[in-house]
Amino acid sequence: MQGEKLIITDNHAHVDNSRGLGAIKVAKTFYNAGGRVLILLNKPTFDGNLTRSMDILVKDIEKINKETNVKAFGLVGVHPAELTYLSKYMPLEEAKEKIIKAIDYASSLIERYDFLVGIGEVGRPHYEVDEKILKISNEILLYCMEKAKDLDSSIQIHAESSTEEQFKEFSEMAKKVGLNPERVVKHHCGDMVLEGEKYGIFPSILANRVNEDLVKKSLRFVMETDYIDDLKRPGAVLGIKTVPRITKKLLDRGIIDEDGVYKIHKENIEKIYKINLGG
Numbered sequence: 001m002q003g004e005k006l007i008i009t010d011n012h013a014h015v016d017n018s019r020g021l022g023a024i025k026v027a028k029t030f031y032n033a034g035g036r037v038l039i040l041l042n043k044p045t046f047d048g049n050l051t052r053s054m055d056i057l058v059k060d061i062e063k064i065n066k067e068t069n070v071k072a073f074g075l076v077g078v079h080p081a082e083l084t085y086l087s088k089y090m091p092l093e094e095a096k097e098k099i100i101k102a103i104d105y106a107s108s109l110i111e112r113y114d115f116l117v118g119i120g121e122v123g124r125p126h127y128e129v130d131e132k133i134l135k136i137s138n139e140i141l142l143y144c145m146e147k148a149k150d151l152d153s154s155i156q157i158h159a160e161s162s163t164e165e166q167f168k169e170f171s172e173m174a175k176k177v178g179l180n181p182e183r184v185v186k187h188h189c190g191d192m193v194l195e196g197e198k199y200g201i202f203p204s205i206l207a208n209r210v211n212e213d214l215v216k217k218s219l220r221f222v223m224e225t226d227y228i229d230d231l232k233r234p235g236a237v238l239g240i241k242t243v244p245r246i247t248k249k250l251l252d253r254g255i256i257d258e259d260g261v262y263k264i265h266k267e268n269i270e271k272i273y274k275i276n277l278g279g
């Protein structure tokens, strides 16, 4: 089989020890499919506790790195949908303060653990929200970008579907606080490679949307599944084997070569997160 030694990275996945396969099984399944590097993020919990899931993620990543051959890294943050949840129980300003405190906590973890490479997923809801929630979401996002800049780290944004206008907006926001837009990842992204080149934002593209047309335009993107590791919601998102599977398919069909795989899965990831994947 071609490409067995290649580094293959899933840039956005979740593990859930209570609802899903859990960290170790997910990592092993990923590895057996050909995956080597996992970028993991804490999930929203909608229970008012914004930091416990960050602590759990730290433990999960430590376990994966110790007990499996997968290299795991993480981003910690407050999912944008948590603001909508909190706003049902408290005034918006209070919810904002609570989230800012949790982002400060996330920052302290990033400072402490080398395998934490950024803040995420943060941003704004992908569903329609009223003006006030949108405004506060943007304020929180700007705060996260400032933190990412101070920490010399990266950020993964969760937001509504991408447009050129949105890439421009995120790029301007990042520049405003002195954060290099290349360290800003738009997660769950469609074919936005040319807009990414233009505005500096890094597209993280769902693995099943990576095809010949896209690859011909540019290799400046990373791949993800957004796997949620929830056994009650099978098929809600892509499975954890999807990134290696599709990468190998593209390789076998000659749509990309090994240099292309190297660029997408290693060089781009190293550039975004300032890490060294070896290999």
Ligand SMILES: [Zn+2]
Pocket: 012, 014, 041, 121, 226
């Ligand atoms: Zn996610």
